[in-house]
Amino acid sequence: MTHTMTHPETAGLDLPRYLERIGYAGDLSPTAAVLDEIIARHANAIPFENLDPFLGVPNRLDLPSLQRKLVDGGRGGYCYEHDLLLRAALQQIGFTVHGLFARVLWGAAPGTVNPRSHMLLLVTADGGQRVADVGFGGMVLTASLAFRPDVTQQSPLEPFRLIADAGEYTLQALVGGQWHPLYRFDLQEQLPTDYEASNWYLSTSPLSRFVTSLMAARATADHRYALAGRRFTTHTPGQDSQHRILADAAQLREVLEERFRIDTSALDIDLAFARAAPA
Template sequence: MDDGGFDQEGWLARIGYSGGRASTLETLRGLVFAHAHAISYESLDIMLGRIPKLDVASLQKKMIDGGRGGYCFEQNMLFRAGLRSLGYQLTSLQGRVVRGLDIDAPRPAIHMLLIVHLPEGDYLADVGFGNLAPTAPLLFKPGIEQETPHETMRFIDVGGELTLQSKLGDEWAHVYRVIPYPRYDGEYEITNWFTSTHPDAPYHSNMIAARPGPNRTRITMFNARVTVRYPDGRAERRTLNGNKEYRHVVREEFGLNVSQEDLAAMLEVVEQRGAKGAPHPFFS
């Protein structure tokens, strides 16, 4: 995608970042943390038949000016434009999501992520994985336990694909396997179309949102279930009841500027087609 016309000042204001702008590891740490906390992961437009647009102008209109979030392609495309505007050199990659699955599950490449090239080494930057998006850049090497403002994370090699894992309590949870080959933007367009139109994708029928919270917590919404997870693995869950509670969670807890009309339409979709019971494994 062409990054021309990117509003660097608008982006930095939206994420509340006021630190240095040199293309360093320290700056990258601040940007990942700020973006992840300010712009929630969400796929709500897909429920209403709106296929996400990935051009920079559309991403800015939605997430910077419109007060909305986005899912992986939207988030990491916007973040990539921001990094490039600051002079970072990076490579765009894809990953095979194995959250809640076997680590070697035969998964398609449906996730976008970035590798940022720095003097200290190559670092993964990913602000678009929802409830386990790293809140710090991660050195892209296997076998190193790395602290973040939230979980401890690491990569392990699985058949030539470095696999991101997150320590939840005393257990290592699989997140995704990284395909180590650069991707063209046209491949993201194809995958974006697939994930936002395929009838079996979870985004069509379910209200999904996530963001990192204070004190190393994570908050996730999957339809009526809202989960706050703590770094020791504990989770507190509550069930939403009625339009008023949904509106409060969407607007106040996730900071999403969703109209009352759209919210009502989303709740109708959930009532008609939404998953009942436990969340999809990607969003548990």
């Protein structure tokens, strides 16, 4: 089945080009199996990266801009860019999709209350709701999760689970034998415009880590690649992580091109390397 639906708010996305970008040429029925295949291919093909805000260029969230950058430009982006792009594609295919807002817990000290700054999706497929999120950097989901709290679900990489508490839900991942919280969210639907203010802050504020710290991530079927400053890491579930410190701008460009599949031709990689934290 190849039927797709026209959504006025998704008209800025060229769905065939998006599908070509992620390497998907299969069925386009709005099923959980199709959703999972699209998510896996998106996570593998389009990296998480913040090179634009790190180099002083604010991120734009309108669909024509996302099309130019992530689909046609050989680039990646951060959560809003990824999940707004996926939302538009899924809606054109015929899925019912709701945007949500989360407080990030990953890497935060216990008790820290961060502002809502992360986008995720709730997708209806096969008669049930599923969590989809292709924009969470180093711990990005590579498949959807059934919206079933307190049940461990095995993804292609790590196990995940949702913990319900007083109308909110915490997504956790099993890493190194321990459950770690990624983020906490409720089910209040957000529209694309609801992410604009947070996006402007995160991509322009001198206090934003997306402005001050270089980062990139990409997930394949069996590896996670991560870049933090000049530190490049390869994670393989069940094995010790491999770390490497990049020595110069040429090595940074090579890693960005080969491991993260980022087209760096229009980017000042010398400046990026000079500004990146040594380790």
